[in-house]
Amino acid sequence: MTPIAPHISAFLQDHLPRQKGASLQTCETYSYAFQLLFIFASQRLKVSPSALYLEQIDASMVMDFLQTLSTERKNVTRTRNARLVAIKSFMHFIEYREPALLEQIQRILAIPTKLEDERLIHWLNTVEIATVLNEPDLSTRSGIRDRAMMHLCYAAGLRVSELVGLPISALQLQPKPQIHIMGKGRRERALPLWSDVVRDVRAWLAVRGNASVPEVFLNSRGLTMTRFGFEYVLSKHVRSAGKINPSIAKKHITPHSLRHSCAMLILETTGDIRKVSLWLGHASLQTTEIYLRADPAEKIAMVEKATPLRLKKGTFNVPDKLIALLKGGR
Numbered sequence: 001m002t003p004i005a006p007h008i009s010a011f012l013q014d015h016l017p018r019q020k021g022a023s024l025q026t027c028e029t030y031s032y033a034f035q036l037l038f039i040f041a042s043q044r045l046k047v048s049p050s051a052l053y054l055e056q057i058d059a060s061m062v063m064d065f066l067q068t069l070s071t072e073r074k075n076v077t078r079t080r081n082a083r084l085v086a087i088k089s090f091m092h093f094i095e096y097r098e099p100a101l102l103e104q105i106q107r108i109l110a111i112p113t114k115l116e117d118e119r120l121i122h123w124l125n126t127v128e129i130a131t132v133l134n135e136p137d138l139s140t141r142s143g144i145r146d147r148a149m150m151h152l153c154y155a156a157g158l159r160v161s162e163l164v165g166l167p168i169s170a171l172q173l174q175p176k177p178q179i180h181i182m183g184k185g186r187r188e189r190a191l192p193l194w195s196d197v198v199r200d201v202r203a204w205l206a207v208r209g210n211a212s213v214p215e216v217f218l219n220s221r222g223l224t225m226t227r228f229g230f231e232y233v234l235s236k237h238v239r240s241a242g243k244i245n246p247s248i249a250k251k252h253i254t255p256h257s258l259r260h261s262c263a264m265l266i267l268e269t270t271g272d273i274r275k276v277s278l279w280l281g282h283a284s285l286q287t288t289e290i291y292l293r294a295d296p297a298e299k300i301a302m303v304e305k306a307t308p309l310r311l312k313k314g315t316f317n318v319p320d321k322l323i324a325l326l327k328g329g330r
Contacts, residue, residue, distance in 0.1 A: 001053040002098055008034060011093050021186055025161040033086040036073075040065045054098065059107035062087055066111075077116035084113060121294050122252050123260040129154060131245045135237040141207050142220070146233050148204035149217050149225070152179075153255065155197045157262035157280045159184065160227045160255040167214045168205075173198055183281040191279065231255055263291050 012031055016022040022030075038049040041061055045052070062084075069075040069083060091105045124132065133151055137143035153163045162181050170180045177193040193201075204217075211218055217225040234255055242249030251257075259280065266276045277288040 001055055002101070004038075004052045004054050004057065005050055007054065007094060007097065008090070011090050015093055016089075023161075023182070023184075023186065025165060029082070030086040030089070033083040034090070036069070036083070037062075037065050037087065040068060054094065054101060055104070057108075058104050059111060062108050062111060066114075077114050081113045081116070084111060121260045121290055122254070122257045123264050123294065124248065124251070124253065124257065125261075126265065128241070128245055128248050129258075129261055131248060132237055132241040135240045138203075144200075144203050144207055145217060146237065148200040149230060150234060150237065150258065151197050151200045152193075153230075154258040154262050155194050156181070156191050157259045157266075159259060160230055163255075164215065164217060164225045164227055164230055166216045168216050169214070171201065171216065173202065181281065185283055187281050187283070189278075189281045227255070234258075260291075260294075263288070264294065267291050 012027060012034075016027050016030065017024075037057070038052060041052055041057060042049045044061070044064075045056060066080055066084060069080050070077075075083075088109055088111075091108050095102055095105045133147060133154075136146040136150075138147060149163065152158065153160070156179055158166075158181065162183055166179075166181070170182075172178050172180070173193075177195075177198045178190055179193055180188065180190050182188050201216075208216075208218065209222075211222050213222075213224045215224040217230075219225050219229050231254065234253070238248060238253045263276050263280055266279050267273065270276075273285060273288050273292060276291055277285050280288065282288050
């Protein structure tokens with residue numbers, strides 16, 4: 001039997017960050033996926049997680065784990081598939097270290113991803129965004145921070161991991177304000193910043209103070225703001241803004257909705273899906289096409305430009321009820 005602990009340690013601490021160049025956010029996401037998997041397996045096998053063996057993590061165990069994610073944890077299909085990607089990546093790592101387990105590994109690698117419904121995105125228009133950004137109390141330190149966080153996330157179209165992991169060194173506020181982002185897939189992009197965003201960021205930096213961490217945004221304890229912390233901050237202000245603008249209350253708004261809102265603004269302003277892709281740092285235009293599906297203006301323009309068919313008009317005379325009754329009796 002092969003202990004799993006040494007292999008998962010080598011995978012997360014050396015293979016992913018050093019050999020594959022994975023970001024800190026990716027490593028943390030993979031680590032959490034295995035935390036869930038090993039807790040599930042240990043409860044089923046009635047052993048401690050550190051006593052698990054590779055042979056026990058077979059295709060049947062992985063399939064049951066994925067099913068639990070959907071049924072008990074209520075994870076969406078995308079999250080379920082992301083956990084499977086992490087497991088498969090680990091199995092590819094193992095197949096060269098433990099050739100005797102190749103058959104078991106191949107069965108796990110054969111587990112298919114689950115198809116998901118491609119629903120329309122949730123986003124806020126400029127009026128709704130302004131309402132949310134006006135909610136923080138700018139007479140308080142936390143209010144200044146909240147406004148700067150939300151405004152920067154929206155204006156730069158940041159993923160939540162990019163926002164909370166943003167170091168101060170990535171900000172260039174003069175002579176031409178811009179932000180440098182190391183995004184998904186280690187793709188770096190540089191974006192100019194609006195003057196209003198620079199004003200809010202400067203206001204936060206003025207009250208941020210010294211901290212032991214390099215990230216721009218801090219929580220109440222002076223540590224790096226977490227993604228869950230930002231989700232709480234955003235949801236609080238969205239609820240408050242929803243009382244002022246009822247249209248906000250009808251939408252399911254998450255941190256990623258700010259990124260979607262930025263994309264829709266750029267699409268509306270430029271009409272060029274390629275510029276949206278460049279701004280968001282997408283690897284391909286296929287990913288960016290979701291914004292075309294969500295924008296009704298594009299479809300209205302197509303309808304207006306289309307030449308209607310020339311069809312002959314007809315008339316229909318409603319038959320007399322009595323005659324229809326008599327005909328039916330034949």
